[in-house]
Amino acid sequence: MDRRIAAEHRHIIALDLDGTVLDHDFLGAGDDYEGGRISVELGDAIRTLHEAGHEVIVSTGRSVDATLPIVERLRIRPEWVIAANGAVTLRRDPLAPRAYRREYVEAFDPTDALLKIRTRLVTARFAVELAEGGFLYTEPIPAGTLPSDQKQVPFEALLGVQASRVVVVSPDHLLEDFLSVVESLGLTHVSYAVGSTSWLDIAPDGVTKASALEVVAARLGIDRSRVFAAGDGRNDIEMLRWAGRSGDSVAMGQADPEVRAAARRVTGTVEEGGLFTALRDRFPDLIR
Incomplete structure (x- = not known):
């Protein structure tokens, strides 16, 4: 049929x-x-x-x-x-x-957002998914949803790149505290979503x-x-x-x-x- x-x-x-x-x-x-x-x-x-x-x-x-x-x-x-x-x-x-x-x-320069977040979440782990593919990270981040092409770099290497998204993981924070910090940051020119754990995804504005x-x-x-x-x-x-x-x-x-x-x-x-x-x-x- x-x-x-x-x-x-x-x-x-x-x-x-x-x-x-x-x-x-x-x-x-x-x-x-x-x-x-x-x-x-x-x-x-x-x-x-x-x-x-x-x-x-x-x-x-x-x-x-x-x-x-x-x-x-x-x-x-x-x-x-x-x-x-x-x-x-x-x-x-x-x-x-x-x-x-x-x-x-959709790509953006994540520098401003990263610097602002780092002042409030000093123990967080940071990563950038590059617009052309590949993944730069400061410390290992839970796998499973991330690219296979990964490279560990110092925090400064994440600045000034063209990113399709930024990932911030803060295992030292309870979700409620993490949400409060993120909301207080006043991030502009980006879109962000907080996961069910202390995981923050940042995308270009409006994306x-x-x-x-x-x-x-x-x-x-x-x-x-x-x-x-x-x-x-x-x-x-x-x-x-x-x-x-x-x-x-x-x-x-x-x-x-x-x-x-x-x-x-x-x-x-x-x-x-x-x-x-x-x-x-x-x-x-x-x-x-």
Whole structure:
């Protein structure tokens, strides 16, 4: 049976990875757990939507190097992939390494932000993801979502470069204290999102998952009423609000209250298969 949809019914389906598609608390082992588990039914549902003609777009804070292996695990070949919280947008190109090229890269000089943060978070670890790829860091930072091309450097080497994002990790601070410090810094000309741990992602001003999706939606000619987005983190708030204004947005059940408030609706937790439930409810003709 042909399950391809008509062009006028095509949706953008924007999916965060960690905590949304990927379950990191799954007590498994082997290849299925590498980088987090993807449930069989969820993987099947995502492939069904992709093969039917919907534009499935992974939209993640991960680096490019840490994103494309998950796309491969999903066994889909999307036209667009958004990484680094919207600072890097990839487009499929069979001639490019790993079949994707950097279509849009937003870059900035992180000097002012880094110097300001260092005065308040003196024990923090700092890193810069370079616009052209690669990763400079002052001290080791938890791996898993970062580029494989890494180089340890003194703090001063992070200044004056062209960065797609800055990462600040402060394990000596409780999250509440970390949030208070970050809010007091008065950072300007950058966008930032604080994770569920003492982890700060800084991007060029105005750059978020939502800003990248807006560009892709215009390129695809898909109306905002036909957008679905799902996420669980503070870096998903803008994306959930953007999608929910005219379309549909779903927060995962384990998300913080401010993330849940940004979405049109809340589904189950990642452990409960919340994304599968949300996709089945939104696309019942394809997913059962």
